[in-house]
Amino acid sequence: MNKFTDIAPGPTASSGPDQRQYLALRDRFALQIERGGLPPGAKFPSERTLQFETGLARGTIREALFQLEAEGLIYRRDRSGWYVSPPPVVYDPTRWVSFLTYVAEQGRTPSTETLDVQLEPMGEAAAAVFGDAPSSLVYVLRRRRSIDGRPVLVERILVHPDVAPGLSEHDLDSSLTALLQSRYGVTMARTRVEMQPCALVREEASLLGAKSGSPGLLVLRTCFDAKGRVVEYDEEHWRHDTVRILVDTRPAPAEG
């Protein structure tokens, strides 16, 4: 179909250059982005425009875009288009520092929306975390957080009412960390963090404006005070290209 394709090294050359057209296209875009030709936030040409420019089928174009998305170089806004990803923020989930603080420190603009707060029975899973009965009530707070106007994570935070009675009456769009510290005198002595790459599906995906199945990062945090009491338990679903986790530790003195 294309003279150049016919001339290119045959598929029998097993260690020869890669023949896959979507990877060639990926390379072209990746180079443009790295060289600054496409700055963060820049919009890509539409898939149909690229079809016309390259003569490739739309599926092939999309495969190249998916590669770049998986690498975190670009992202899509549903039915709007493809855009160059801004650099990720660096997040240390073991430090009790507010999202608003560390994002601002990195020269970005954070924002938060509270989606939902209520006091409800914690159920089996949360009961295991808090060491309490499944029927015990717990504050459940759901928020969406954005950086420079782009939603980057949705979170579900559980706080025991013993720790912070009347929590839901406060403004929860600002720092929960600061609120717990200043208003309730809570301090954090230990943090347990679990992380796992995940897929953003259905509700999470749509809250983040992502396609179902988009790659994400799930971060589970359990914060304890000096008495070993669970102060806060979070489940954070991040868009995979928006965050980089950094943890710096010294082993506990008495560790075996």
Add this chain to the structure above:
Amino acid sequence: MNKFTDIAPGPTASSGPDQRQYLALRDRFALQIERGGLPPGAKFPSERTLQFETGLARGTIREALFQLEAEGLIYRRDRSGWYVSPPPVVYDPTRWVSFLTYVAEQGRTPSTETLDVQLEPMGEAAAAVFGDAPSSLVYVLRRRRSIDGRPVLVERILVHPDVAPGLSEHDLDSSLTALLQSRYGVTMARTRVEMQPCALVREEASLLGAKSGSPGLLVLRTCFDAKGRVVEYDEEHWRHDTVRILVDTRPAPAEG
């Protein structure tokens, strides 16, 4: 094309059940897997078999499989088929414990292959890590590690020859941690870990038997001894569905 499709709630019912066929198919499989109907390691029917069974186009079948792959429920072996993912291993990169140890502790069978070892100039990036000149020599060790016979990560480890002279003469398929401790008397006082979801591309992907663009997790570890000297620097590329990161910390006493 299908009577039931015609009867189903129309697309105008914006909060109605999801119409997407690949998600319906995803749900069917996810349910089968969760209920144990398809145990870890089980092979899926071929895409063409599923085409025949469901009457859907192959692209739609594949979209459903991609969803499950992104969620970590299934994985593919190149040109062999789709398989149910075994549960992930739990890994604490801040603890200086050997892969062979913690994988075995979790009832799995670890193995390691050394791909490459050499003493070479460290270059700009590594020089910044070691606080040394780019022309200084460093051991570069590349290994592939598997669990129950399935490759799960490729890693590139840098060790300074001042810390471990003659390193390349040892057996590097077994524990590097143990080797550094017992043979070179090295101890670890601090670890800095960075993590980011990534895509496995080209060489990494093919070493792991994954398709280029498959989701992965990049873990960067820098281990320091008591004098603040960099003992070891690792770059680990994991298949995203094979690992779960767990970090448990107490803040350093003098922390601000």
Add this chain to the structure above:
DNA sequence: GAGTGGTCTAGACCACCTT
């Protein structure tokens, strides 16, 4: 309302794994 990506179809040929 025009343009965008999202979903779906129905083919084709290929490289590679498996037996």
Add this chain to the structure above:
DNA sequence: AGGTGGTCTAGACCACTCA
């Protein structure tokens, strides 16, 4: 050698975004 997934084509219609 036969079967598998990997790549690619060339359409179609839809829901949704944006101006």
